[in-house]
Amino acid sequence: MTDLCEGGMEDLWSIAVVLLQVWFSVMIGFIMIPAMFGLSLGVTSVYIQILVKILEWATLRIERGHRERSTLPVPAPLPFGLIQREGGSMEQEMGELRRYRTQSISRGEFALSDSFYFYIKGLESIVDDQVTQRFSSEELVSWNLLTRTNHNFHYISLRLTIIWGLGVIIRYCVLFPLRITLAIIGLTWLVIGTTLVGFLPNNRLKNWLSELVHLMCYRICARGLSATIQYHNKENKPQKGGICVANHTSPIDIVILANDGCYAMVGQSHGGLMGVIQRSMVRSCPHVWFERSEMRDRNAVTSRLRAHVAAKTNLPILIFPEGTCINNTSVMMFKKGSFEIGGTIYPVAIKYDPRFGDAFWNSAKYNMVNYLLRMMTSWAIVVNVWYLPPMTRREGEDAAQFANRVKSAIAHQGGLLDMAWDGSLKRAKVKEEFKEQQQKMYSSMVMGKKAPANA
Amino acid sequence: MGSTNSTLSKIPNVEELMQETGFTPAHIVRLYDRFEALDKEKTGHLRPQDFGAINRLAMNPIGDRIIGAFFSPGQETVDFHSFVRILAHFRPADKKRPKDPSMPEPVNSRTSKLKFAFQLYDQDKDGKISRAELLQVLRSMLEMQVTEEQLESIADRTIQEADLDKDDAISFEEFRKSLEKVNIDHKMSIRFLR
Numbered sequence: 001m002t003d004l005c006e007g008g009m010e011d012l013w014s015i016a017v018v019l020l021q022v023w024f025s026v027m028i029g030f031i032m033i034p035a036m037f038g039l040s041l042g043v044t045s046v047y048i049q050i051l052v053k054i055l056e057w058a059t060l061r062i063e064r065g066h067r068e069r070s071t072l073p074v075p076a077p078l079p080f081g082l083i084q085r086e087g088g089s090m091e092q093e094m095g096e097l098r099r100y101r102t103q104s105i106s107r108g109e110f111a112l113s114d115s116f117y118f119y120i121k122g123l124e125s126i127v128d129d130q131v132t133q134r135f136s137s138e139e140l141v142s143w144n145l146l147t148r149t150n151h152n153f154h155y156i157s158l159r160l161t162i163i164w165g166l167g168v169i170i171r172y173c174v175l176f177p178l179r180i181t182l183a184i185i186g187l188t189w190l191v192i193g194t195t196l197v198g199f200l201p202n203n204r205l206k207n208w209l210s211e212l213v214h215l216m217c218y219r220i221c222a223r224g225l226s227a228t229i230q231y232h233n234k235e236n237k238p239q240k241g242g243i244c245v246a247n248h249t250s251p252i253d254i255v256i257l258a259n260d261g262c263y264a265m266v267g268q269s270h271g272g273l274m275g276v277i278q279r280s281m282v283r284s285c286p287h288v289w290f291e292r293s294e295m296r297d298r299n300a301v302t303s304r305l306r307a308h309v310a311a312k313t314n315l316p317i318l319i320f321p322e323g324t325c326i327n328n329t330s331v332m333m334f335k336k337g338s339f340e341i342g343g344t345i346y347p348v349a350i351k352y353d354p355r356f357g358d359a360f361w362n363s364a365k366y367n368m369v370n371y372l373l374r375m376m377t378s379w380a381i382v383v384n385v386w387y388l389p390p391m392t393r394r395e396g397e398d399a400a401q402f403a404n405r406v407k408s409a410i411a412h413q414g415g416l417l418d419m420a421w422d423g424s425l426k427r428a429k430v431k432e433e434f435k436e437q438q439q440k441m442y443s444s445m446v447m448g449k450k451a452p453a454n455a
Numbered sequence: 456m457g458s459t460n461s462t463l464s465k466i467p468n469v470e471e472l473m474q475e476t477g478f479t480p481a482h483i484v485r486l487y488d489r490f491e492a493l494d495k496e497k498t499g500h501l502r503p504q505d506f507g508a509i510n511r512l513a514m515n516p517i518g519d520r521i522i523g524a525f526f527s528p529g530q531e532t533v534d535f536h537s538f539v540r541i542l543a544h545f546r547p548a549d550k551k552r553p554k555d556p557s558m559p560e561p562v563n564s565r566t567s568k569l570k571f572a573f574q575l576y577d578q579d580k581d582g583k584i585s586r587a588e589l590l591q592v593l594r595s596m597l598e599m600q601v602t603e604e605q606l607e608s609i610a611d612r613t614i615q616e617a618d619l620d621k622d623d624a625i626s627f628e629e630f631r632k633s634l635e636k637v638n639i640d641h642k643m644s645i646r647f648l649r
Contacts, residue, residue, distance in 0.1 A: 110609045112617065112630065113637050115517060115575060115592060122521035123545055123645055125511035127489060436598070439516050443600035446609065 027178060031223045032185065044228050048380050058163050110446050118438075171377045175226070179376045182224035190217035191280045198283030207313075210284035211262045218258040225252065227381040231260050236387035238263070238316040238346035241309055245338060246348040247410055248320035251368065252375065253350055256383050263318035264308065268292060286314055302341055309343040316346065321403065336399040339406070344390045347406050349414030353382035386413045462487055472536060476543035476562060486542065490535050500532035501525075516596045520575055528580075544571050547644040566631075568643045573630050583624040586610055 193213035200206040222229065237260070238244040244263060246253065257263065262285070269278055269289040278289050288308055294300050308314050319338045339345070375381070388409055393402045462484050463469050473483060491497075493505045506522040507513060515521065525533045525541055533541075546563040560567060576584040576592055589610045597606065617625045617633040625633075 110593065110613055112576075112613065112625075113634055113642070115596065116572060116637075116642050118515055118517045118596065119521060119572065119575060120545075120643060120645065122512050122515045122518055123542070125509050125515070126493075126506065126521070127486070127542060127645060438514060439596060439598045439600050442516065443597045446597065446601075 024178075024181075028181060028185070031178075031182065032220055044223075044226060044380075047226070048228055048382060051379055058160070114442070114446075167379075171379065175379075176377050179224045179226070182220055183376070186217045186220035186224060187277065189220065190214070191277060193217065194280045194284040198280070207285065213284065214258065214262050214281075218255050221255050222259050225255070225375055225381050226379070227252075227256065227259075227383060229256055229259060229383045229385060231385050231387070233387045234260075236346065236389050237261055238348075238387075238390075239344075240315060241312040242316040242344045242346050242390065243305075243309060243338065243341060244316045244318045244346045244348055245321055245406060245410075246318070246350055247414065248322045249350065249352060250371070250375075252381070253320065254318070256350060256385060257318060257348065260385070262315050264288060264315040266290075266305070266317055266319055268295060288317065298337060302337065305341045306343075309341060321407075336403045339393065339399040339403045342393075344392050345402075345406055346390050347388040347410050349386040349388065349410045351384045351386075351414040353384070384414075388413055466535065468536070472539060476539055477546055477549065478539065478543065483539065486539055487535065490538055498532075500534050501538065502532055516598070517575070517592065520578075520592075520595070523578075524571070524575065542645070544568060545643060545645045547646060548640045563644075565639050568639050569631055569634065570627065572643065573627050576625075576630075583622075583626050584630065585624045586614060589613060589625075 190213065193216070194210065197206060197209045197213055200209070244257070246257065254265065264285070265281070265287045267278075267289060269275060269291055278287070281287055282289065286308065288304060290301065290304075294304075305317060308317060321338045391402075391406055391409070393399070397405075463480060466472070466483065466487060469483060472478075473480065478486070490501070493508070494501055495505065495508070503522050503526065506525070507518075512518045512521065525538065527537075540562070543562045544567055548563060548565065549561065573584070574580065576588055578588055578591070590606060593606050593609060601609075614623060614625060617629050619629050619632070620626070
């Protein structure tokens with residue numbers, strides 16, 4: 001009797017395993033094949049909509065159910081923080097303030113209304129320092145619990161805990177294995193594909209195949225993160241021989257951008273797995289990898305990049321001028337090095353939807369592996385990418401000013417705050433310098449084009 | 456942080472505050488949360504240092520004056536009511552409010568906003584912006600970027616333009632006149648989202 005049972009159990013088990021394998025491969029196939037050909041079954045967007053509805057319902061229902069009844073109405077959630085800010089630059093705003101003056105103003109004039117600009121900016125910063133406030137504060141706690149991976153568990157209510165538990169199971173046991181598999185497949189394919197293509201002689205076929213291989217790999221990786229990417233203004237896509245410049249939030253930015261076009265990557269050559277990938281990528285089309293020692297010599301770096309850009313058939317270079325990952329609410333100072341190379345700059349603004357968790361890589365807090373793990377166990381990543389019209393350096397504009405101009409354009413488009421401080425100073429508290437910068441900007445408006453006198 | 460309604464019940468005289476300032480309950484709650492966030496030591500009051508901790512404010516050339524606007528002369532702390540009352544000046548004008556001369560001027564009217572801006576310049580509150588006071592503001596906004604002579608000539612030009620009764624100072628009426636074409640409501644308002 002027991003023998004029969006055991007035999008039965010084993011059969012059941014092996015059937016289960018087979019079913020699991022079949023299901024797995026079907027899923028992978030379903031996801032990979034359209035990805036390879038750039039088609040979308042539209043599954044991801046439907047998935048995200050359903051997800052949002054379920055999570056919102058869960059959050060609001062549970063929280064509202066616990067509210068005390070009261071005569072005062074419940075406030076509606078405010079999606080973009082407490083206040084609406086004017087997006088214009090200092091020049092724009094002051095110009096508008098001064099428009100009432102009847103005599104024509106040369107650029108060198110002071111107006112009593114100039115101080116209003118600073119006054120309002122100051123008050124705005126007192127009222128609201130944050131960017132996203134989708135829910136009331138306790139609703140936000142519930143929402144965070146359900147959507148973010150690394151949130152410390154608070155006990156709020158039984159219902160919420162159950163839903164949270166379900167969410168964790170789905171994310172870690174269903175989505176995560178799927179995503180890891182996809183990522184591995186994608187990267188393996190990249191290495192194999194580029195190596196194979198590398199054997200071909202340099203001709204148009206090779207370039208076309210190389211682009212295809214790269215695209216496929218990145219698309220698979222993007223599916224591996226359940227990333228939904230919306231590209232805007234595709235007519236401004238970076239062309240060959242140009243430089244693509246974008247704001248930096250996470251290492252995933254590369255996958256996001258490369259999903260829609262081929263870029264030449266720039267970076268430090270690493271050893272290990274990264275090194276293998278880097279070396280094979282170079283085989284099929286030129287990327288620019290620097291040895292650590294070369295990175296110190298700015299001239300060497302600039303001239304290599306210049307050479308790459310000058311060969312008009314090379315893919316556009318992808319550079320992140322902030323130099324470090326910034327939390328996706330602002331754009332920090334662009335290092336001017338990228339802007340000294342010459343050529344046409346194609347700015348791109350990347351904005352992650354904060355509803356599903358923080359895509360920002362805080363390199364001080366998490367290392368790369370930890371970070372990728374977090375990304376892969378989150379529900380989804382929703383990104384908006386805007387291609388901005390190309391810019392070139394104007395006559396009499398130095399690299400730093402050009403960098404600022406590009407930065408403002410990107411910040412404005414992405415709805416990000418245009419911050420003046422250097423990304424590398426994000427932990428330091430240097431305030432005097434930045435007040436001085438504001439003063440400098442203002443003084444050039446008041447004094448006109450004359451060079452400011454030294455005090 | 457408690458639920459919305461329990462937050463409102465924590466604030467004494469909240470109905471009166473809403474009447475006076477015109478903020479909705481939602482605004483009051485958010486401002487209260489903001490107030491609590493700034494009040495790091497949980498004293499129930501804000502001091503100038505609490506404002507100073509706001510990075511963007513420290514970056515602002517006239518940041519100190521803005522902070523000063525929250526503290527009445529002689530006071531070293533500001534409580535929630537005063538905080539809200541001062542911010543209420545910067546609400547956009549209520550377009551639907553009928554012009555009723557018997558009712559007191561609403562706190563966010565154009566004149567109110569202008570008065571507030573005037574006080575930014577007129578630190579000693581004598582009702583006039585003297586040359587020295589104007590120079591002080593200019594100095595804050597321009598500091599090391601221009602020479603003292605340049606500052607003085609700018610101040611002279613500005614007073615010349617605005618000073619109608621030739622007393623070498625700008626009174627509130629002259630201030631108001633010189634800014635009559637500026638859309639104060641648009642430029643001096645903090646647009647609170649509903």
